[in-house]
Amino acid sequence: MPPAPRRSVAFAHFDGSLPTSSSASSSPSPYPQTTQSRHPSSRVSLQGRNRNHQHTLSQIYSQGQSQNRSQGQGQSYHQRGSESDNYSLPDINDRGEDDGDEDEDSEAVIMAIDYKSRKIGCAFYSMIDQRLSLMEDIELPTSECLEAHEYATPYHISIRPTGEFSYEAARNKLISIKIGQADGPILTLQTPGDIHDIATDQQRRGNLLRLAGWVNVDSKISVGCSGVVLTYLQRKQAATSLTNKAVSVAHIEMWSMNDTMFVNADTICALQIFEDESHPNFLTQGPHGRGKEGLSLFGIMNLTRSPLGHTMLKQWFLRPSLSIEVINERQDSISAFLRPDISHMVQEIGKSLRKIKNVPKILASLRKGLGREGRSGEWSALQQFCFYALKIKTCLQEMNGIGELLIIKKVTENFNVTSLQAVGQMITETIDFEESVSLHRVVLQRNIDEELDETKRLYDGLGDMLGTVARDIARDVPPDVATSLNVIFFPQIGYLIVIPAQGSGNTTYGLLDDDSGGPAYAQEGWDLQFCTETNWYYKNTQMRDLDDYFGDLYGRVCDREIELVHALKCRVLQHDAALASCATVCAELDCLLAMAEAAERYKFTRPTIVTDNVINIKGGRHPLQELCVSAYIENDTLIAGGEGVSGEMLVDAPGNGAPNSAGRSRTGIANGDGENVPSMMLLTGPNYSGKSVYLKQVALIVYMAHIGSFLPAKDAVIGLTDKILTRIQTREKLIPLKIQSAFMIDLQQIASSLRLATRRSLLIIDEFGKGTDSSDGAGLACSIKRLISNIVAQHSMGFIQQLYRELRT
Numbered sequence: 001m002p003p004a005p006r007r008s009v010a011f012a013h014f015d016g017s018l019p020t021s022s023s024a025s026s027s028p029s030p031y032p033q034t035t036q037s038r039h040p041s042s043r044v045s046l047q048g049r050n051r052n053h054q055h056t057l058s059q060i061y062s063q064g065q066s067q068n069r070s071q072g073q074g075q076s077y078h079q080r081g082s083e084s085d086n087y088s089l090p091d092i093n094d095r096g097e098d099d100g101d102e103d104e105d106s107e108a109v110i111m112a113i114d115y116k117s118r119k120i121g122c123a124f125y126s127m128i129d130q131r132l133s134l135m136e137d138i139e140l141p142t143s144e145c146l147e148a149h150e151y152a153t154p155y156h157i158s159i160r161p162t163g164e165f166s167y168e169a170a171r172n173k174l175i176s177i178k179i180g181q182a183d184g185p186i187l188t189l190q191t192p193g194d195i196h197d198i199a200t201d202q203q204r205r206g207n208l209l210r211l212a213g214w215v216n217v218d219s220k221i222s223v224g225c226s227g228v229v230l231t232y233l234q235r236k237q238a239a240t241s242l243t244n245k246a247v248s249v250a251h252i253e254m255w256s257m258n259d260t261m262f263v264n265a266d267t268i269c270a271l272q273i274f275e276d277e278s279h280p281n282f283l284t285q286g287p288h289g290r291g292k293e294g295l296s297l298f299g300i301m302n303l304t305r306s307p308l309g310h311t312m313l314k315q316w317f318l319r320p321s322l323s324i325e326v327i328n329e330r331q332d333s334i335s336a337f338l339r340p341d342i343s344h345m346v347q348e349i350g351k352s353l354r355k356i357k358n359v360p361k362i363l364a365s366l367r368k369g370l371g372r373e374g375r376s377g378e379w380s381a382l383q384q385f386c387f388y389a390l391k392i393k394t395c396l397q398e399m400n401g402i403g404e405l406l407i408i409k410k411v412t413e414n415f416n417v418t419s420l421q422a423v424g425q426m427i428t429e430t431i432d433f434e435e436s437v438s439l440h441r442v443v444l445q446r447n448i449d450e451e452l453d454e455t456k457r458l459y460d461g462l463g464d465m466l467g468t469v470a471r472d473i474a475r476d477v478p479p480d481v482a483t484s485l486n487v488i489f490f491p492q493i494g495y496l497i498v499i500p501a502q503g504s505g506n507t508t509y510g511l512l513d514d515d516s517g518g519p520a521y522a523q524e525g526w527d528l529q530f531c532t533e534t535n536w537y538y539k540n541t542q543m544r545d546l547d548d549y550f551g552d553l554y555g556r557v558c559d560r561e562i563e564l565v566h567a568l569k570c571r572v573l574q575h576d577a578a579l580a581s582c583a584t585v586c587a588e589l590d591c592l593l594a595m596a597e598a599a600e601r602y603k604f605t606r607p608t609i610v611t612d613n614v615i616n617i618k619g620g621r622h623p624l625q626e627l628c629v630s631a632y633i634e635n636d637t638l639i640a641g642g643e644g645v646s647g648e649m650l651v652d653a654p655g656n657g658a659p660n661s662a663g664r665s666r667t668g669i670a671n672g673d674g675e676n677v678p679s680m681m682l683l684t685g686p687n688y689s690g691k692s693v694y695l696k697q698v699a700l701i702v703y704m705a706h707i708g709s710f711l712p713a714k715d716a717v718i719g720l721t722d723k724i725l726t727r728i729q730t731r732e733k734l735i736p737l738k739i740q741s742a743f744m745i746d747l748q749q750i751a752s753s754l755r756l757a758t759r760r761s762l763l764i765i766d767e768f769g770k771g772t773d774s775s776d777g778a779g780l781a782c783s784i785k786r787l788i789s790n791i792v793a794q795h796s797m798g799f800i801q802q803l804y805r806e807l808r809t
């Protein structure tokens, strides 16, 4: 794994448009609250830019304090920031004149971004509404690893020292400050010196509990980023002496990226989307060892053939899409790849994909410069990639009737035949793979360079030549020494005469007459270089002539080969962009083929994705449970968010032996046929009747629909759903302070879910309140139902599994 880039922080001043989020404050947000209406500029500042330049995520953005501010100052800020990790924040006083412009400052957004252990976290503070927003930590697979790059950005960037990103320090900072009244600021930032004296232990505990209800304190990297932002604000406040204008945090919230469904760690865990099992091999266990996918949705659907496909599919699973175009496009491709008449072609493409290695990683390694000339395995992987990419393109072109697919368009545009052929040919003509394997280094073909060929020829004949020289020298030595005299070549030392050490019965001749371990023979003019137990090594004039004339032939071969491989690398890297984009499309193709294969294997069907706020599943199944029971009973679901009126439906548990009961609809929302469609469902039933499985089944089906997959259902109409929120499992171990009871964790989970829920969220609640007295639990369930009804009044969709019979009666 490449070393994690150093941590960093962004200080950004956007135009005031932010991604949507659910706030801890009840005050109306000036920003659009629906996914559809998110301001595009927030994507430019965070997603748009960083999607193209993932590397820059490890840097710090601070958009020009204003676009008008002198460029020189912005640049020097940037440069100073890039000089050293220890670069301190811009001297606020230095910028005093500019900061005098309070209007500009009041619209500033300060953002911190951190990348650590393959996860990225982010937090930002918006001056305009005193809002501190934290992101769920997002996993970035290795191929997307961040590298520090210099980009010309319209932001002020400062790389901050690692210490400022400390999770503990950030959490302590958040909980150490007095939290204001509901209608006042949540946090009032004091100067750094004051901060720890403010809250009592009891207040700190209370603050932590409240904080855990607002944001996911398990998103450690984002929490660390929020600490950096707060530190910046504190310093700024201290430096500008705006004592009468204390910096306050009025809202704390979670935010998610545009066009991505919000699925937090609780949901991923509760729905078994990923399931890390420690590897059976002891050596690969541990914090940095590779895990093993257990029984999980990703585990059963990851039928990708290439490492690139695996990585991309994981990304698709981690970030389900909210773009109906993206989802439909994936579904179209899956439908096409399932056509029986092209199945043999699809198989061929699958075989080709299997041969494709992690090309972006190889290219990144080649890009790193001199000394990184690639191993023969990497060159072979690139060569194979070119060959199989061309084969895939040919196969796709031969498939009739699927030319309209976007993936085909992408293949046509991104599989640059000229580049692929050129790179493939260059590598084939240059590298001798058989020799490379046997010699464990990159060996080049003959006939590509005269100098290399000549040196190799000399090197190949070196053994004979040295034999001739040895025989020549042997003429002048006693016969019994001549038989064992030799001439050899040592790298670095050069050509040497080898005389055996004096053995038993040997006579000592010449200069040396030591009969205890000396050489068998030595001549005048022979300079001793070194000796071992068995041999003595000399240089004479002849050896020196050989050194001068031939030198280190092997070294010359290797040096020349390195030069030529470097030249090859430079030529190949001219096609870098073409190869990288081709690899990305191959990964996408691999994911689509994997989803098509999963659809066929598990009998999934194509859903209809709509913008209406509805979930209508006919004959739905739980994709994992159905693999574990001999006969899985299918169940229907119909809920919808409607205009104005909230609806709820009381249904009996679907049962694991009987088909889903119809359910008695109460105040439902009328659908097109005049029937009432509930927007909330309360599910009751005896133990072991399949309630939990049913709830998870619905959530999983909605989740899978947003990945673009086919679904385990006879038929489904799924409305775009911005969040899947769950209160299913109590994940005690992730809460860092042991001041919460299991019941408190339940309450926090439900509190944060209710806070995050919007009109298009799916909320699943199972076994809530079981940690307390049953009458208290029933009361809590009732109040939560009422709260949900309020959200439902804003047209959200929700499920509650009600465990209390009291409520039913």
Ligand SMILES: Nc1ncnc2c1ncn2[C@@H]1O[C@H](COP(=O)(O)OP(=O)(O)OP(=O)(O)O)[C@@H](O)[C@H]1O
Binding pocket: 625, 628, 629, 631, 632, 633, 634, 635, 653, 654, 655, 656, 657, 685, 686, 687, 688, 689, 690, 691, 692, 693, 694
């Ligand atoms: N639709 C189904 N078809 C077949 N088997 C099912 C179905 N749904 C659930 N099961 C099986 O029934 C068992 C019980 O399911 P589940 O845990 O969801 O019940 P429950 O009602 O939530 O139980 P409890 O009230 O004890 O929490 C599971 O082992 C599951 O495999």
